Amino acid sequence: MQNQLNLLNRISDELNKDLDPDKMLRRVLNLTVSHLNATTGSVMLFDQHNRVSAFILQQENLSDDRASRIVGTVLTEGFAGWVLKHGQSGIIYDTYQDSRWVVYDNQPYDVRSAIATPLRRRERVIGVLTVVHDEPNQFQEKDLLLLNAIAGQAAIALENARLFKETEQERVKLSAIINNTQDAVLMTTPDNRVALLNPAAEELLKTRGKPWEGVEISALTDNTALLKLLSPDGPTTGEVPLPDNRTLWATVTTVPGMGRVMVLRDISAFKELDRMKRNFIQAFTHDLRTPLATVKGYMELLRMDGPLTDRQEEDLVGIARAADQMKVLIEDMLELSRLEQLEELAGEPVAIRDVVRKSVSQMETAAKAKNIQIQVDMPEAGDMLIEGNAVLLGRAVGNLLDNAIKYTPTGGEVRVVMRQNGGRVVVSVQDNGPGIAARDLPRVFEKFFRARQEMDDIPGSGLGLAIVKTIVEHHRGQVWVESQPGQGSVFSIELPLHTGD
Numbered sequence: 001m002q003n004q005l006n007l008l009n010r011i012s013d014e015l016n017k018d019l020d021p022d023k024m025l026r027r028v029l030n031l032t033v034s035h036l037n038a039t040t041g042s043v044m045l046f047d048q049h050n051r052v053s054a055f056i057l058q059q060e061n062l063s064d065d066r067a068s069r070i071v072g073t074v075l076t077e078g079f080a081g082w083v084l085k086h087g088q089s090g091i092i093y094d095t096y097q098d099s100r101w102v103v104y105d106n107q108p109y110d111v112r113s114a115i116a117t118p119l120r121r122r123e124r125v126i127g128v129l130t131v132v133h134d135e136p137n138q139f140q141e142k143d144l145l146l147l148n149a150i151a152g153q154a155a156i157a158l159e160n161a162r163l164f165k166e167t168e169q170e171r172v173k174l175s176a177i178i179n180n181t182q183d184a185v186l187m188t189t190p191d192n193r194v195a196l197l198n199p200a201a202e203e204l205l206k207t208r209g210k211p212w213e214g215v216e217i218s219a220l221t222d223n224t225a226l227l228k229l230l231s232p233d234g235p236t237t238g239e240v241p242l243p244d245n246r247t248l249w250a251t252v253t254t255v256p257g258m259g260r261v262m263v264l265r266d267i268s269a270f271k272e273l274d275r276m277k278r279n280f281i282q283a284f285t286h287d288l289r290t291p292l293a294t295v296k297g298y299m300e301l302l303r304m305d306g307p308l309t310d311r312q313e314e315d316l317v318g319i320a321r322a323a324d325q326m327k328v329l330i331e332d333m334l335e336l337s338r339l340e341q342l343e344e345l346a347g348e349p350v351a352i353r354d355v356v357r358k359s360v361s362q363m364e365t366a367a368k369a370k371n372i373q374i375q376v377d378m379p380e381a382g383d384m385l386i387e388g389n390a391v392l393l394g395r396a397v398g399n400l401l402d403n404a405i406k407y408t409p410t411g412g413e414v415r416v417v418m419r420q421n422g423g424r425v426v427v428s429v430q431d432n433g434p435g436i437a438a439r440d441l442p443r444v445f446e447k448f449f450r451a452r453q454e455m456d457d458i459p460g461s462g463l464g465l466a467i468v469k470t471i472v473e474h475h476r477g478q479v480w481v482e483s484q485p486g487q488g489s490v491f492s493i494e495l496p497l498h499t500g501d
């Protein structure tokens with residue numbers, strides 16, 4: 001008994017020495033053979049499709065070809081096949097009397113008795129361990145118990161080795177990705193110490209081979225944007241400007257129990273393109289103002305030089321209307337580019353109720369002209385202050401009302417609803433106009449986008465909603481639309497309320 005325990009302990013030690021399944025199995029085989037006073041033995045392992053993935057004969061170094069021939073024989077007709085099929089261990093007292101024993105070609109030793117046991121992972125048989133003797137009746141029931149115990153240990157060790165290998169492969173794969181990506185990846189612990197920097201992040205923080213592990217992040221960089229993003233309740237995305245004029249876009253994910261992972265991508269090229277586009281539009285619209293004023297001037301001169309025929313007067317009205325539209329467009333483009341260039345809004349507390357009331361009253365005339373009564377529904381209680389700019393906010397609500405009135409047919413309904421939602425306020429402008437097709441919905445806030453409907457005769461430049469979006473974003477808010485073609489549209493603006501601190 002003591003002897004058997006010793007053996008099991010030794011086997012356990014041997015198994016844990018190595019994570020290479022081949023070496024591990026050879027050790028188990030050698031120990032088992034010598035302990036059971038057997039002549040020799042073998043182990044075979046199966047993969048998840050029950051194909052043989054390893055086969056070790058103690059006395060022979062097998063060629064692949066020979067191994068597969070032997071395996072074929074013993075698995076289809078032989079003892080190992082029986083163990084696999086029945087999922088249980090067994091003893092052959094005398095191979096001459098037992099049909100389960102088959103002799104494979106050129107077997108270099110004689111076998112008269114054998115004992116074999118399955119190796120299991122959970123319920124499945126993953127291998128068979130067999131030991132043999134050249135005399136009959138060499139194995140008994142008690143040997144089976146021992147062999148089963150050995151097989152149990154071996155199966156656990158194999159499973160550990162497999163899991164380790166899998167984890168190791170994953171680790172190698174992940175670290176190859178992290179180390180080779182152009183994006184900087186950095187990870188900090190909950191107490192803001194650096195846990196990981198990939199080469200791109202080392203380059204970014206200019207650590208130059210100095211150790212960084214466990215170093216507080218503030219000791220590695222003084223970039224305020226970056227430090228803010230990594231602070232415990234910092235924002236999860238944002239731009240990180242660098243001293244060399246590059247701009248990075250950071251995304252931060254909190255990994256519970258581990259800390260924060262930040263990925264930084266260079267967006268300088270996009271920023272530059274956007275800046276060029278804006279500069280171009282600004283310069284170009286600016287330059288259009290003067291010739292447009294000249295056109296209008298000459299129109300006045302024409303009238304003064306008159307008299308004009310009715311036909312000429314009519315044409316002139318057409319030209320004037322087009323020139324006015326162009327002027328609005330130019331003003332809108334200039335306003336948009338001014339807004340886009342605005343770094344930070346100089347805000348003051350604004351009573352959003354007053355803003356809405358004022359916009360409504362400014363649009364009343366246009367509404368009346370189309371026989372539309374603007375309904376207003378808002379709570380009368382509470383301050384509802386917003387940190388921002390009253391003129392810009394008025395412009396945003398005004399643009400939504402302008403659309404609602406413009407696109408809704410005569411006699412339609414337009415409604416402004418205001419609701420407080422926790423620390424935020426939502427202002428919705430609803431109409432029962434033509435609505436917007438689903439395919440156009442995602443694009444209505446784009447510059448110059450106009451939905452293609454039968455409303456080509458409704459004037460507009462497609463900048464109104466782009467202006468609304470820019471203004472709302474400057475106020476740290478959101479704007480969205482819900483619409484059903486034929487039913488109407490609801491445009492909503494959500495803004496954070498001023499907390500007063």
Ligand SMILES: Nc1ncnc2c1ncn2[C@@H]1O[C@H](COP(=O)(O)OP(=O)(O)OP(=O)(O)O)[C@@H](O)[C@H]1O
Pocket residue numbers: 332403404407408431433434435436444445449450451452459460461462463464465466489
């Ligand atoms: N209330 C609405 N009902 C139906 N369609 C709308 C409504 N509001 C906007 N749209 C659609 O969205 C497009 C974009 O609106 P946006 O206000 O940006 O531009 P616009 O009204 O065409 O021109 P601008 O406002 O610059 O004079 C419109 O052309 C229209 O197709």
Ligand SMILES: [Mg+2]
Pocket residue numbers: 399402403460463464465
């Ligand atoms: Mg508009």
